Amino acid sequence: MRRFLPLFLVLISLQAYAHLGGISGVVYDQTTNVPLRGVTVQLTGLGKATLTNELGQFRFTGLVAAPYKIELSHLGFKTQTIAVVVLDDQTTSLKAYLTGASVELSEVVVSSQRAHDQQxxxxxxxxxxxxxxxxxxxxxxxxxxxxxxxxxxxxxxxxxxxxxxxxxxxxxxxxxxxxxxxxxxxxxxxxxxxxxxxxxxxxxxxxxxxxxxxxxxxxxxxxxxxxxxxxxxxxxxxxxxxxxxxxxxxxxxxxxxxxxxxxxxxxxxxxxxxxxxxxxxxxxxxxxxxxxxxxxxxxxxxxxxxxxxxxxxxxxxxxxxxxxxxxxxxxxxxxxxxxxxxxxxxxxxxxxxxxxxxxxxxxxxxxxxxxxxxxxxxxxxxxxxxxxxxxxxxxxxxxxxxxxxxxxxxxxxxxxxxxxxxxxxxxxxxxxxxxxxxxxxxxxxxxxxxxxxxxxxxxxxxxxxxxxxxxxxxxxxxxxxxxxxxxxxxxxxxxxxxxxxxxxxxxxxxxxxxxxxxxxxxxxxxxxxxxxxxxxxxxxxxxxxxxxxxxxxxxxxxxxxxxxxxxxxxxNAAAWYLWLEQEFVYVGDEGVVEPSGRSRRQGIDVSARYQLTKNVYADVDLNTARPRAIGVEAGQNYLPLAPTFTSTGGLSLQTSSGLNGSIRYRYIGSRPANEDNSIVAQAYFVTDLQANYTKRNYNVGLSIQNLLNTRWKETQFATESRLQGEAAPVDEIHFTPGTPFFARLSLTWFW
Incomplete structure (x- = not known):
């Protein structure tokens, strides 16, 4: 009899499991009726959660017959709670439609469900x-x-x-x-x-x-x-x-x-x-x-x-x-x-x-x-x-x-x-x-x-x-x-x-x-x-x-x-390191890319997003890097034009009255333009503005690049060139000037 006891217990367990039910469903965007991928679906109070797949589908199995509450959450949509009743031996099916909503940072969670791909x-x-x-x-x-x-x-x-x-x-x-x-x-x-x-x-x-x-x-x-x-x-x-x-x-x-x-x-x-x-x-x-x-x-x-x-x-x-x-x-x-x-x-x-x-x-x-x-x-x-x-x-x-x-x-x-x-x-x-x-x-x-x-x-x-x-x-x-x-x-x-x-x-x-x-x-x-x-x-x-x-x-x-x-x-902050077996060097006068030697880079990235008020959001990104060639004499091992410090950030506004927009800055620090840092690419700081007034059937927008009309060099290269009439070539910074104050108006009509 003892020999058959484990088999008996397994049969009892299988019989009990056979009476369990489940929940399956599909989540759609209410505006477009397109299935939503990556929606977080939680069984309230049970600690069970999953994500919708490529077709907006989700599934829970092995549930005892009882009423349940399902919570659906997705960034940019209103969180929705649905009551579901599960019966023995049955899978309850449902369709859910999420409507768009203003972003609330307080509702954003760091999910263990999608740790590898959360964005x-x-x-x-x-x-x-x-x-x-x-x-x-x-x-x-x-x-x-x-x-x-x-x-x-x-x-x-x-x-x-x-x-x-x-x-x-x-x-x-x-x-x-x-x-x-x-x-x-x-x-x-x-x-x-x-x-x-x-x-x-x-x-x-x-x-x-x-x-x-x-x-x-x-x-x-x-x-x-x-x-x-x-x-x-x-x-x-x-x-x-x-x-x-x-x-x-x-x-x-x-x-x-x-x-x-x-x-x-x-x-x-x-x-x-x-x-x-x-x-x-x-x-x-x-x-x-x-x-x-x-x-x-x-x-x-x-x-x-x-x-x-x-x-x-x-x-x-x-x-x-x-x-x-x-x-x-x-x-x-x-x-x-x-x-x-x-x-x-x-x-x-x-x-x-x-x-x-x-x-x-x-x-x-x-x-x-x-x-x-x-x-x-x-x-x-x-x-x-x-x-x-x-x-x-x-x-x-x-x-x-x-x-x-x-x-x-x-x-x-x-x-x-x-x-x-x-x-x-x-x-x-x-x-x-x-x-x-x-x-x-x-x-x-x-x-x-x-x-x-x-x-x-x-x-x-x-x-x-x-x-x-x-x-x-x-x-x-x-x-x-x-x-x-x-x-x-x-x-x-x-x-x-x-x-x-x-x-x-x-x-x-x-x-x-x-x-x-x-x-x-x-x-x-x-x-x-x-x-x-x-x-x-x-x-x-x-x-x-x-x-x-x-x-x-x-x-x-x-x-x-x-x-x-x-x-x-x-x-979101990270310390990082990257070692390359081979670099690329762009040879401007020949117009080709040639392989060079080994290199390493290390740095720190920091990104922060903060909701100041119900309608105002702030963001900042800070990025440092120390790029160097390996196996080259110190002082001759700089990587030309590789950035060492950059930062972007700004304020964004979203209101229920239709007024929205942002003011943003971007900054890149001075950096070596050649291998010995004798020629330097200059830093710049530029500010842009975007303002919109949106109603149901139209939007009026104003876009301004370089709001402060800063004079800046958008791209810079250390290049040896000779102007017509010059006796010998000169190696110095060559640049493309960045956008001056540049305003544009837009009108959009929806139907």
Whole structure:
């Protein structure tokens, strides 16, 4: 009899469990009827909580028959409590709709449920700070600075965590999961042009600093950012802008399906943007940009949704380029003048992005994404003026035609072992870049080609697989461990040789990650992020050195804390360290990126968000860094243009009467412009203002860049150049002047 007792007890337990019930549901945005991902769902009083999945679904099982209360909370929405009755052997189903509400910092909690991916800072910022132009999109990342030095049409120069990232060498940028960075680009490795994104369509920004996320591969060393565009429009709209310097802009978004589509869980919209500006330079830029975007979202089955996005973008401009200090100081040109007024460019990009998400009956999530881009780029620059060619000048043309296509797929499943929850994710990724006639040529006046320097075709493949495990052991402790394998094949066909010469190189790299999180309570979380990442080298550099140092590694760690010492104050602080096996150096006169030596960076990031009153919010970001080259003599080991201290902050206003806006500052400290710090890039402090008056059917806005009309240098380089008539080259700061006082008015109509 004793031998059968354990089996008897198991049968009794199973019989008791068989009579237990459950709760399942879906949470929607009431305005758009789109399922909400990441909503916190709590069973009041029981200590049980979960998050909604990709389809807005949640589920509780093993509940005894009884009445329950479910609390739903999501940043920017009203918290909702629903009474539910669970019966024996039954799963109670429900639908919940959340309505938008003003942000209350007192309601924001530090969640143990989503310790690895919670984005409290960025979620707050996107809700509180209006995005008024494409540059503001990147500034959503705390500590990230940008600078424009080619007339608004070229991708911005990016700075983050002690990096001068040029246009994207060590930061991975994506939009709805589709890559923005262009590897082996005609202008520079990792070139990332976000201007195909219409600012009014940005819904959020997910980011992480450092190489700690398993599904983020190439270029994600300083960090990564994924911008999410709106799945559906709240309402159709038309927006008109006009400002100084012959600046005009028109944006429109049309909800194609309306309420009839929402009733069927479908949405579709078409949006377009056109911009024109002569800008504030002495030589008018005649800047033009056109964007068109269409997006569809719908359910193929109750558990499968499909999102299709198509877009096209075109831009053309003139620009004044970087000018030397001595030319301004001598009176040769003015502060907004130029040495070579024939610089400029033209670019276009057409995208198709298909995303399919399926949730199985066992709550497993399957994601499939296919993307394609056709990209064209042509840029005329002159960094050194007459240093190499005293007669015709040193203007160069960088040009390419590219087809980019790829796939992202993942399978994720949750299992429970006792009180711990295990989330296993397996993924596969593929990307191929094929360029036609990637060119670097010496030109004159954007018309005459004097000498081809590089001319060829790139064919680059990056295939990857990864495994990721997220374990929530309890309400206090969770662990994330992952590993990814990346394979690269770089091919370059040199068309300047006869016959054309094709070279290839291959290499693979393994990148492990380990992240630990301890959540003491909803007001305090401690975390340790560690991991290895990498950036690939330009294919032309790779094959030239026979495949050596194709994939230099980056090793990083963050020790951080998220804390709410008071109900209305949220602080995120981290001490960090990053070691790179190889740096990139941009060679301006040759227009290429070359690999350099090892480096290390360490610093402290602090972000704080504080609600002063019911309607006024304050924020500040402070970022320090100590970037140094390794194995180089002290005093000669500075990393040119790498920021050592940056700060941004401001006040935001949101009122029920319709008045809202913000006043913001950004500051970057002086930093070395060359390896021995003998040339210094000057600090600047700039203030911007945005004010809006919003009613149900319209919005009137005023945007002012550089409110105090500060004279500042937006981008600065130590460059050796020679002006026409000079006997010898001079090595000094060359800069692009920053925006003077620049006001724009806008009127938006909703229906």
């Amino acid at each position: 409290l800072i960025s979620s707050l910022d996107i809700k509180l700070r209006p995005i008024v132009n494409s540059q503001e999109i990147l500034r959503l990342v705390p500590g990230l600075f940008i600078g424009q030095h080619a007339g608004g049409g070229k991708a911005e120069q990016i700075f983050l965590r002690g990096f001068d990232l040029d246009h994207g060498t060590d930061i991975r940028l994506t939009v709805d999961g589709m890559p923005v960075n262009m590897v082996s680009h005609a202008h520079g490795q990792g070139y990332a042009d976000l201007h195909f994104v219409i600012p009014e369509l940005v819904e959020g920004a997910d980011f992480k600093k450092g190489p700690y996320t398993t599904d983020k591969g190439n270029l994600a060393t300083a960090g990564w950012v994924d911008f999410r565009t709106k799945t559906a429009l709240d309402r159709s709209f038309v927006k008109l802008e006009a400002g100084q310097y012959n600046t005009y802009r028109a944006v429109a978004g049309l909800d194609l399906l309306g309420q009839r589509g929402r009733a069927k869980n479908q949405s579709a919209y078409l949006a377009s943007e056109y911009s024109y500006s002569d800008s504030y330079f002495d030589n008018p830029q005649h800047f033009k940009r056109l964007n068109v975007v269409g997006k569809y979202h719908g359910h193929l089955t109750p558990n499968t949704n499909l999102t299709l996005t198509g877009s096209t973008f075109w831009s053309k401009w003139n620009h004044s380029g970087q000018i030397p200090d001595r030319a301004v100081e001598s009176g040769l040109i003015g502060w907004f003048g130029s040495i070579d007024p024939t610089e400029g460019g033209e670019t276009s990009r057409t995208n198709v992005n298909a995303q399919l998400v399926t949730v199985t009956p066992k709550n497993h999530v399957i994601k499939n994404q296919f993307f394609y881009s056709n990209y064209n780029f042509e840029l005329y620059s002159n960094f050194t003026f007459f240093r190499n060619d005293s007669i015709n000048g040193d203007q160069i043309r960088q040009k390419e035609h590219r087809n980019l296509f790829g796939y992202n797929g993942s399978y994720s499943a949750q299992t429970y072992l006792g009180k711990s929850r295990w989330t296993t994710t397996l993924g596969a990724q593929y990307r191929q870049d094929i360029t036609h006639h990637t060119e670097l040529s010496h030109t004159k006046n954007r018309v005459e080609t004097l000498n081809p320097v590089q001319f060829g075709n790139v064919n680059e493949i990056n295939a990857a697989a990864y495994a990721d495990e997220l374990i929530q052991f309890s309400d206090h402790f969770s662990l994330n461990a992952g590993v990814r394998l990346d394979y690269f094949r770089s091919q370059y066909e040199d068309l300047l040789t006869t016959p054309a010469l094709t070279k290839r190189a291959t290499q693979a790299i393994v990148s492990p990650k380990l992240n630990l999180y301890y959540t003491l309570n909803p007001r305090f979380q401690l975390y340790l992020n560690t991991g290895k990442g990498f950036h690939s080298n330009d294919a032309r550099v790779v094959v030239a050195q026979d495949g050596r140092e194709i994939l230099p590694g980056a090793y990083g760690s963050d020790l951080g804390v998220i804390v709410k010492p008071f109900p209305r104050l949220l602080i």
